[in-house]
Amino acid sequence: MSKKLTLLSNLMLASMLALAQKDTLHGLALDPVIVTANKTEQKQSTTGKVISVISKQQIEKAAGKTIAQLLNDQAGITINGALNNAGSVQTLYMRGAASGRALILIDGIPVNDPSMINNEFDLNLFSINDVERIEICKGAQSTLYGSDAIAGVINIITIKNDVAKPFNLKTTVTGGSLGTFKGNVQLYGKADKLTYTARYAKLVTDGFSSAYDSTGKNNFDKDGYNGDAASAALQYQLNKNLLLKAFSQYSAYTAGVDAGVFEDKTNYDIHNKLLNAGTGFQFKNNAVTVVGNYQYSAMQRNYNDNASVPNASSFSLNDFHSISQFAELYANTKLGKGLDLLTGIDYRYGSYNSYYHSVSIYGPYDSQFNDTSVTQNSFYASLHFTDVSKKLNIELGGRYNHHSRYGNNSTFSFNPSYKINDAIRIFGSISSGYKAPTLYQLSLNASLQPEQSINYEAGIQLQQKIISTRLVFFSRKIDNGIDYNYITFNYFNYVKQIVNGIEFEATVKPVEHLTITANYTYLSPKETTQNRITNKDTVTYNYLLRRPDNSFNLTVGMQAGKGFYASVSGKYVGSRYDVGGYKKADVNLDAYFLLSAYTEYQLCKYAKIFADAQNITNKQFFDVRGYNSIPFMLNAGITIHL
Numbered sequence: 266m267s268k269k270l271t272l273l274s275n276l277m278l279a280s281m282l283a284l285a286q287k288d289t290l291h292g293l294a295l296d297p298v299i300v301t302a303n304k305t306e307q308k309q310s311t312t313g314k315v316i317s318v319i320s321k322q323q324i325e326k327a328a329g330k331t332i333a334q335l336l337n338d339q340a341g342i343t344i345n346g347a348l349n350n351a352g353s354v355q356t357l358y359m360r361g362a363a364s365g366r367a368l369i370l371i372d373g374i375p376v377n378d379p380s381m382i383n384n385e386f387d388l389n390l391f392s393i394n395d396v397e398r399i400e401i402c403k404g405a406q407s408t409l410y411g412s413d414a415i416a417g418v419i420n421i422i423t424i425k426n427d428v429a430k431p432f433n434l435k436t437t438v439t440g441g442s443l444g445t446f447k448g449n450v451q452l453y454g455k456a457d458k459l460t461y462t463a464r465y466a467k468l469v470t471d472g473f474s475s476a477y478d479s480t481g482k483n484n485f486d487k488d489g490y491n492g493d494a495a496s497a498a499l500q501y502q503l504n505k506n507l508l509l510k511a512f513s514q515y516s517a518y519t520a521g522v523d524a525g526v527f528e529d530k531t532n533y534d535i536h537n538k539l540l541n542a543g544t545g546f547q548f549k550n551n552a553v554t555v556v557g558n559y560q561y562s563a564m565q566r567n568y569n570d571n572a573s574v575p576n577a578s579s580f581s582l583n584d585f586h587s588i589s590q591f592a593e594l595y596a597n598t599k600l601g602k603g604l605d606l607l608t609g610i611d612y613r614y615g616s617y618n619s620y621y622h623s624v625s626i627y628g629p630y631d632s633q634f635n636d637t638s639v640t641q642n643s644f645y646a647s648l649h650f651t652d653v654s655k656k657l658n659i660e661l662g663g664r665y666n667h668h669s670r671y672g673n674n675s676t677f678s679f680n681p682s683y684k685i686n687d688a689i690r691i692f693g694s695i696s697s698g699y700k701a702p703t704l705y706q707l708s709l710n711a712s713l714q715p716e717q718s719i720n721y722e723a724g725i726q727l728q729q730k731i732i733s734t735r736l737v738f739f740s741r742k743i744d745n746g747i748d749y750n751y752i753t754f755n756y757f758n759y760v761k762q763i764v765n766g767i768e769f770e771a772t773v774k775p776v777e778h779l780t781i782t783a784n785y786t787y788l789s790p791k792e793t794t795q796n797r798i799t800n801k802d803t804v805t806y807n808y809l810l811r812r813p814d815n816s817f818n819l820t821v822g823m824q825a826g827k828g829f830y831a832s833v834s835g836k837y838v839g840s841r842y843d844v845g846g847y848k849k850a851d852v853n854l855d856a857y858f859l860l861s862a863y864t865e866y867q868l869c870k871y872a873k874i875f876a877d878a879q880n881i882t883n884k885q886f887f888d889v890r891g892y893n894s895i896p897f898m899l900n901a902g903i904t905i906h907l
Contacts, residue, residue, distance in 0.1 A: 296308050296309055296310050296728065297309050297318050297320075299312070299316055299318065299400055300373065300400065300420070300422075301316060301370070301373070301400040301402045301418060301420040302314045302316055302402060303409070303597075303605075303607055303647060303649060303660065304373065304409060304556070304595060304597070304607060304609070305554060305597040305605075305607065310682075310684065310690060310728070311649075311651060311655075311658050311682075312658065312660065312680065312682065312692075313658060313659070313660060313680030313681050313682035313692040313693060313694050314402055314403075314404065314660075314680055314692075314694065315402070315403045315404060315692075315694075315722060315724065315735075315737050315739075315768075316400060316401065316402050316403075317339060317340065317400070317401040317403075317770065318398060318399070318400055318401075319335065319339070319398060319399040319400075319401070320398055321397050321398050324393065324396055324397075324398065324399070325904075326822075326830070326832065326863055326865070327393065327863075327877075328393075328437065328439060328863075328875055328877060328900075328902065328904070329439065329441070329863070329875075329876075329877025329878075329879065329898075329900040330393060330877070330879075331347065331351075331388070331389075331393055332388050332391055332392075332393050332396065332421070333346065333347035333355045333388045333389075334347045334348065335393065335399075336357075336388075336399070336401075336419065338784075338818045338834075338836065339401060339784065339818075340768040340769070340770050340784035340785070340786050340818075341359060341360045341403055341417075341766075341768050341786050342357070342358070342359055342401070343357075343358040343811070343812050343813070343816070344356065344357050344358070344388070345358065345811045345888055345889060346888070346889070347888075348859075348886075348888055348894045348895050349475070349888060349889060349892055349893065349894055349895070350472045350473055350474075350475045350488055350490075350520075350892075350893065350895075351389075351468070351470050351472050351489075351490035351492075351520060352389055352472075352488070352490045352492075352518060352519075352520020352521070352522070352535065353475065353520075353892070355387065355388040355389060356385075356811070357369075357385065357388070357419075358416075358809075358811070358812050359403065359416035359417045359419075360403060360404075360416050360417070360739060360741060360764060360766060360788070361416075361741075361762075361764040361766065361788045361790050361809050361812050362415055362416035362741065362743070362762075362764070363383075363746075363762075364383045364385060365381075365382075365383025365384050365385050365413060365700070365703070366383075366413065366414075366415040366416045366700060367413070367414070367415075367416045367417050367418065367419060368406070368410055368411075368413040368414040368417075368418045368419070369385075369386040369388075369418075369419050369421065370410070370418055370419065370420040370421065371391075371420075371421050371423065371514075371541075372420075372421075372422055372423055372424055372512070373420060373422075373558075374543065374558055374560050374591060374593075375410065375411070375413075375591055375613075376541065376560075376562065376589075377413065377589060377615075378564045378566075378587055378589075379564075379587040379588070379589055379615035379616060379617045379639075379703070379704050380564065380566060380585040380586065380587035380617035380619065380704070380705065381703070381705070382703060382705050382706070383703060384413060384615075384703045384704075387537060387539075389492070389518055389520070389537065390494065390516040390517075390518070390537060390539045391421065391494065391516065392449065392464075392466035392468070392494040392516075394437060394449035394451070394464065394466050395423050395464050395466065395494065395496055396421055396422070396423060397422050397423055397424060397425055397426075398422050399419065399420065399421055399422065400419075400420040400422065401417065401418075401419050401420075402417055402418050402419075402420070403416070403417040403722075403737075403739075403768075404416070404417055404694055404696055404720045404722050404739065404741075405417075405676070405678070405696040405697060405698030405718055405719070405720035405741070406418045406678075406696070406698070407664065407676040407696075407697065407698035407699050408645060408647065408662040408663060408664045408676045408677060408678040408696065408697075409607075409609075409645060409647065409662065409664070409678075411611065411613070411641070411643055411664070411666065412641070412666075412699060412700055412701040412715070413700060413701075414698060415698040415699070415700050415716065415718045415720075415741075415743065416698075416741070423462075423496070423498070424462075424498070424500075425453055425460075425462060428453055428454060428455040428460055429455060430454055430455065431454045431455060431456040432452075432454045433451075433452070433453050433454050433906075433907065434450070434451070434452055434905075434906070434907040435449075435450070435451040435453075435904070435905070435906045435907075436448075436449060436450040436451070436904070436905050437449045437902060437903070437904045437905075438902050438903055439900050439901065439902030440900065440901065440902065441877075441898065441899050441900030441901060442896075442897070442898040442899050442900065443470050443471050443472055443473060443898065444469075444470055444471035444489075445468075445469070445470040445471075445898075445900060446467070446468070446469045446470070447466070447467065447468050447469075447900070447902070448466065448467045449464070449465070449466040449467070450464070450465050451463070451464045452464075458501055458502040458503070459499065459500070459501050459502075460499070460500040460501075460502075461497075461498070461499050461500075462496075462497065462498045463496070463497045464494075464495065464496050464497070465493070465494070465495045466493070466494045466495075467492070467493055468490065468491075468492045468518075469489075469490065469491050469492075470489060470490050471487050471489050472487050472488050472489045472490055472520075472521065473487055473488070473893055473896065474486060474487060474488060474523065474529065474893055475488045475521065475522055475523040475892055475893065476523035476524070476525070476526070476527055476528055476529050476530075476891060476892060476893070477527055477887070477891055477892055477893045478527070478529070479527050479891075483529060485523070485529040486521075486529065486531055487521070488520065488521030488522060488523065489520070489521050490518065490519070490520045490521070491518060491519050491520075492516070492517065492518030492519070492520075493516065493517055493518070494514070494515075494516040495514070495515050495516070496512070496513065496514040496515070497512070497513050498510065498511070498512040498513075499511050499512075506548055506549055506550050507546065507547070507548050508546060508547040508548075508549075509544075509545075509546050510544065510545050510546065510547075511542075511543070511544045511545075512541075512542065512543055512544075513540075513541065513542040513543075514539065514540070514541040514542070515538075515539065515540050515541075516538070516539045517536070517537065517538040517539070518536075518537055519534055519535070519536050520534065520535050520537075521533065521534055522534065522535055522568075523892075525891070526846075526890060526891030526892070527891045528891075530570070532569075532570070532571045532573065532574050532577075533568075533569070533570045533571070534568075534569050534573070535566065535567065535568055535569070536565075536566070536567040536569065537564075537565070537566050537567075538564065538565045538566075539562065539563075539564050540562065540563045540564075541560065541561075541562045542560070542561055542562075543558065543559050543560035543561060544558075544559055545557055545558035545559065551599075552598065552599050553596055553597065553598045553599070554596065554597045555594070555595075555596045556593075556594070556595055556596075557592075557593065557594045558591070558592065558593050559590075559591070559592045560590065560591045560592075561588075561589075561590050562588065562589045562590075562591075563586075563587070563588050564585075564586070564587045564588075564589075565584070565585070565586050565587075566584070566585040567582070567583070567584050567585075568581070568582070568583040568584075569582055570582070577624075578624075579623075579624055579625045579626065580623065580624055581621070581622070581623035581624075582620075582621070582622045582623070583619070583620075583621045584619060584620045584621075585617060585618075585619045586617060586618050586619070587615070587616065587617035587618075588614075588615070588616050588617070589613070589614065589615045589616075590612075590613070590614040590615075591611065591612070591613055591614075592611065592612045593609060593610065593611035593612070594609060594610055594611075595607060595608065595609025595610070595611075596608055596609070603650055603651040603652060603653065604648065604649070604650055605648070605649040605650075606646065606647075606648055606649075607645075607646065607647040607648075607649070607662075608644075608645070608646045609644070609645050609646075610642070610643065610644050610645075611642075611643050611645075612640070612641070612642055612643075613640065613641040613643075614638065614639075614640050615638060615639055615640075615704060616636055616637060616638035616639075616704070617634075617636070617637070617704055617705075618633075618634055618635055618636045618637070619633070619634040620632075620633050620634075621633070634708060637704055637707075637708060638669075638704070639668065639669050639670050639701075639704060639707070640668075640669045641666055641667065641668045641669065641701070642666070642667045643664060643665065643666045643667070644664070644665050645662065645663065645664035645665070646662060646663060647660055647661070647662030647663075647678070648660070648661050648662070655684070656683055656684040656685075657681070657682075657683050657684075658681065658682045658683075659679075659680070659681045659682075660678065660679070660680040660681075661678070661679050661680075662677065662678045662679075663675065663676065663677045663678075664676045664677075666699075668701055668715075670701075670702070670707060670711070671701065671702070671713075671714060671715055674699055674715060676696070676697045676698060676699060677696065677697055678694065678695070678696035678697070679694065679695045679696070680692070680693070680694040680696070681693060681694075688727055688728060688729050689725065689726070689727055690725070690726045690728070691723075691724070691725050691726075692722075692723070692724055692725075692726070693721075693722055693723040693724070694720070694721070694722040695719070695720070695721055696719075696720045697717070697718065697719050697720070698717075698718040698719075698720060699715045699716060699717055699718070700715055700716040700718075700747070701715050702714070702715065702747060702756070706747060706756045709755050709756055710755050710756050710757060713747060713756060713757070713758060714745055714758055715745070716743055716744070716745050716746050716747060716758075717743070717744050717745050718741060718742060718743045718744070719741070719742050720739065720740070720741045721739065721740045721741075722737060722738065722739045722740075723737070723738050724736055724737035724738065730774070731773065731774050731775070732771070732772070732773050732774070733771070733772045733773075734769070734770065734771040734772075735768075735769070735770045735771075736767070736768075736769050737767065737768045737769075738765075738766075738767055739764075739765070739766050739767075739768070740763070740764070740765045740766075741762075741763070741764050742761075742762070742763050743760070743761065743762040743763075744761055745758045745759075745760075746758065746759070746760025746761060746762055746794075747760065748760045748794050748795060750795060750800070759793075759794075759803070760792065760793065760794045761792070761793040762790065762791070762792045762793075763790065763791045763792075764788055764789070764790045764791075764809075765788075765789045765790075766786065766787055766788045766789060767785075767786070767787045768784070768785070768786050769783075769784065769785045769786075770782075770783070770784045771783050771784070778823060778824040778825065779821070779822070779823050779824075780821075780822045780823075780824075781819070781820070781821050781822075782819070782820045782822075783817070783818065783819045783820075784817070784818050785815075785816070785817045785818075786815070786816045786817075787814060787815055788809065788812065788813070788814050788815075789814070790806075790807065790808060790809045790812075790814075791805055791806070791807055792805065792806050792809060793805045793806075794806065797844065797845075797848075797849075797850075797851060798848055798849065798850055799848070800848060806851075808841065808842050809841070809842075810841075810842055810843060810844060810851070811841060811842075811843055811854075811888065811889065812841055813838050813839035813840065813841040813856070814839055814841070815837075815839035816836075816837065816838050816839060817835075817836070817837040818834070818835070818836050818837075819834065819835045819836075820832055820833070820834040820835075821833050821834075827867065828866055828867035828868075829864075829865075829866050829867075830864065830865050830866075831862070831863070831864040831865075832862065832863045832864075833860070833861070833862050834860070834861040834862070834863070835858060835859070835860055835861075836858065836859045836861070837856070837857075837858045838856060838857055838858075838886075838888075839856045840853055840854060840855055840856045841853075841854050842854065843889065843890035844890070845890070852890055854887050854888070854890065855886070855887075857884055857886035858884070859879070859880050859882075859884060859886070860880070860881045860882055861877075861878060861879045861880065861881060862877075862878045862881060863875070863876070863877050863878075864876050871905060871906055871907055872903060872904065872905045872906070873903070873904050874901070874902070874903050874904075875901065875902060875903075875904070876899065876900070876901040876902075877899070877900045877901070878897070878898070878899045878900075879895060879897070879898045879899075880895055880896060880897050880898060881897060882897070883896055883897040
């Protein structure tokens with residue numbers, strides 16, 4: 266660990282312990298119930314894993330944001346594109362790992378798009394109004410969640426747990442800058458043994474030019490967005506032990522895009538669609554909980570460049586279709602004497618095809634990639650131990666995978682934690698991970714092998730009524746990494762990446778109605794990859810593209826009386842590098858600071874009004890070289906809950 270990292274960690278640890286000495290309130294710590302750490306309900310203090318929870322209350326106070334923007338404010342997470350034009354590619358980086366190394370879950374079930382280069386899930390297809398809470402589990406989670414979980418998992422939870430009445434209606438309408446309109450309606454309720462939820466969300470905006478006009482003279486056109494998201498879920502409590510469920514989701518959007526870096530393009534749109542449906546059950550008694558899930562997903566992506574213009578002399582049309590299926594069965598068994606055993610199996614299937622058609626001055630051109638698929642079967646187990654004093658917790662797990670293309674693979678995890686007293690807990694972990702090559706990558710190089718990683722963590726957490734803090738040190742090493750060669754135009758294994766870092770999170774309530782939340786992330790990376798200037802030899806870079814070494818988020822919120830709430834937020838993103846172009850040196854992107862604010866007023870029991878302002882100072886900044894980021898934006902609306 267570098268001297269800079271060691272000094273920084275010592276300062277944070279000292280300040281954390283000093284705060285602990287100032288607060289003498291013990292036994293009043295918040296200890297939320299989580300499900301992502303071990304696929305079963307447990308108190309957050311009983312796991313050695315690093316889990317952050319974005320609560321329902323926090324989500325309701327982010328009405329003007331997208332899911333990507335909400336996640337982008339969390340420790341250890343950078344979502345490149347979250348602050349760009351609506352519909353931009355949302356590239357998720359967790360703890361400095363490359364795209365596709367953090368797995369997205371919806372209600373605990375993995376979602377992805379096999380036609381994407383890195384098997385990512387498009388966050389544009391999901392509405393923030395559909396979310397009840399989010400659990401973020403960092404570090405290698407391949408033992409329980411398989412491939413793509415090298416850096417962690419993000420569990421977007423939509424299930425409502427507080428439904429009592431047979432009929433409830435909630436609707437939100439928002440309008441604001443750039444011709445933006447957001448609407449959402451939810452119907453949900455509980456009648457005897459049946460619980461139901463139905464949602465619909467709409468987002469329309471004129472947007473701004475995706476590409477940045479560096480000359481200021483070309484009058485780049487606006488790139489708008491029009492999206493819809495609908496979902497429904499049913500749960501039926503057949504008896505006191507058995508719960509049955511079914512769910513479905515349909516999302517679609519159209520977004521304007523541009524030709525590339527600093528380059529405008531009219532009549533160039535993307536059209537993305539998702540159909541997601543599934544079923545499952547949960548059997549639970551005093552000794553065992555058994556869960557089964559099945560999910561089917563179909564995705565379609567279309568890139569339309571002038572193809573919708575009648576009699577266009579030149580155009581291109583690029584279609585991608587993919588299907589994924591996921592099935593799992595797992596059980597958590599209480600063995601007695603503080604021992605719980607989780608065992609499970611899962612099956613994954615992914616396929617995709619694509620078609621490209623263009624007409625240019627050189628004539629028509631067609632290419633097609635026929636259906637291809639991969640499957641994976643896995644078995645995993647995790648043993649959780651809690652001692653009699655409930656101070657020591659240990660998790661030990663392993664996973665065996667058989668992949669139809671690359672054969673057998675295994676991972677492990679070891680997560681101890683110890684509760685020093687009512688307020689302070691220390692924890693650590695050692696875990697391995699893997700990233701299977703995607704279908705797209707395998708279509709170009711069938712001999713690719715999975716990435717292998719090892720992850721180390723150590724941390725200390727303080728939880729009290731007035732203050733809650735957590736300091737985490739982490740180190741991740743990836744071998745056999747997959748990268749792209751711009752000379753041979755192919756993918757191959759050779760990247761080595763080491764990322765050491767610190768995450769510090771704090772929530773302070775100095776007085777009854779004032780809450781201060783903050784997080785800071787520091788990355789110290791080394792990545793050996795292809796020389797981006799020569800594209801021939803290899804070189805070790807001490808930075809990561811589009812990922813800052815330093816980032817900081819701060820929110821100060823005040824509840825004034827029963828009806829009025831206001832908060833001010835600041836976001837600092839340190840300098841970072843982006844690709845300068847083909848065979849050119851990387852370009853430094855300046856650091857920036859954004860100021861935002863939110864306010865709401867409860868008109869009555871059933872209605873509240875709110876306003877959200879982002880980038881109040883209208884700061885010009887760039888998360889991606891050559892592409893615009895959001896200007897000052899103001900949105901206001903009303904929520905009615907009956």
